[in-house]
Amino acid sequence: MSINPADQCSILIVDDMEENLVAFEAVLGPLHQRLVRAQSGEQALKCMLRQEFAVVLLDVRMPDMDGFETAANIKRLDQTKDVPIILVTGTEAGADYAYRGYAIGAADFITKPIDPWVLRTKISTFLDLHRKNRQLALRAVTADTDRLTEITERLTQIELLLRNRTEADTDGLADRIGELERTVGGLLPGSMECQ
Structure with missing residues (x-):
């Protein structure tokens, strides 16, 4: 064997x-x-x-x-x-x-x-x-890595919006920041967000 x-x-x-x-x-x-x-x-x-x-x-x-x-x-x-x-x-x-x-x-x-x-x-x-x-531990690390990659991509989008923003973009930017806050909140210990 x-x-x-x-x-x-x-x-x-x-x-x-x-x-x-x-x-x-x-x-x-x-x-x-x-x-x-x-x-x-x-x-x-x-x-x-x-x-x-x-x-x-x-x-x-x-x-x-x-x-x-x-x-x-x-x-x-x-x-x-x-x-x-x-x-x-x-x-x-x-x-x-x-x-x-x-x-x-x-x-x-x-x-x-x-x-x-x-x-x-x-x-x-x-x-x-x-x-x-x-x-199980490996799956958890992989899931966290995927979520961190998603957050990084969203941060990049927000950075681009900030660099190229006009007054009309303010609402869209606020929405994206809110989405990002919820995503990051789901990664924090003690978060009760369902996946």
Whole structure:
């Protein structure tokens, strides 16, 4: 299976144990995405600030900064707050683990031993959501660019009217300025204009 590089996403795998990282890479390899490793919460935060991730697979039990604290720090940052986090717990995890995880913004939990099919399915769902969000953002930018082009053209027309104006053109100029104000108002945040 060949994936278009433009469709590839990055997945951050965080675990302090090398053998777990290798196992996650083996399970997620068939998804053909970029897999990035971190062996501590601190390394994970540095990775999150350096590049965009579609999803984070985060072990709960780690020395120094555990998975809960790492997840809380990820969710505090504007740049990373919307990245879904799947917390990985051992079988000894209590009911409070789920409560704590969801309270800090984790999107899901998975328990060791990992079922490879379940993990790939969960990760694939988040990858699809990430791709769709990117497409929506691109469409919004394109729409804004089109509207800004339209405004630029209208400004050019107004400039020409101003340069060549006579008394009779004053009403037409006022109408065009009014149209321009409404168009610009539609681009401003909080505008309720329908498109």
